[in-house]
Amino acid sequence: MGIKQDEIEIRVRYAETDQMGVVHHGNYALYLELARIEWLRKLGISYKKMEEEGIALPVVSLSIDFKKSAYYDDLIKVKTQLKKVPTALVEFEYEILNDLQQILCTANVVLAFVDINTKKPTRPPQYFLEALKG
Secondary structure (H helix, E strand, O other), X not given: OOOOEEEEEEEOOHHHEOOOOEEOOOHHHHHHHHHHHHHHHHOOOOHHHHHHOOEEOOEEEEEEEXXXXXXXXXXXXXXXXXXXXXXXXXXXXXEEEOOOOOEEEEXXXXXXXXXXXXXOEOOOOHHHHHHHHO
């Protein structure tokens, strides 16, 4: 497979934090999604195009193991890695690190390829699999 992992940087915005300046736990799912969409984009896969062609990628499971807090204005790094060749499911593993390279959390997300019309699981599009071979 070609690019199996990627990383992006995100600056924590004020609106993502609580009164103590700590990132609210719910925002981590957003960070993971941003990283996953960029991972796809760098492979030449458009999530929008996939949906227009009738394939959706809903989240089946999401697991986050928190280690340390992120704070307002931190520059965090989200590392995304494809766990294995996708079938009807695709699984990603993540690490989010602060600027000291300390692990803030690890995460695992499983998504299903679903036919938008039938709402049933389907195989990944061929171009998705081809992009992984890169």
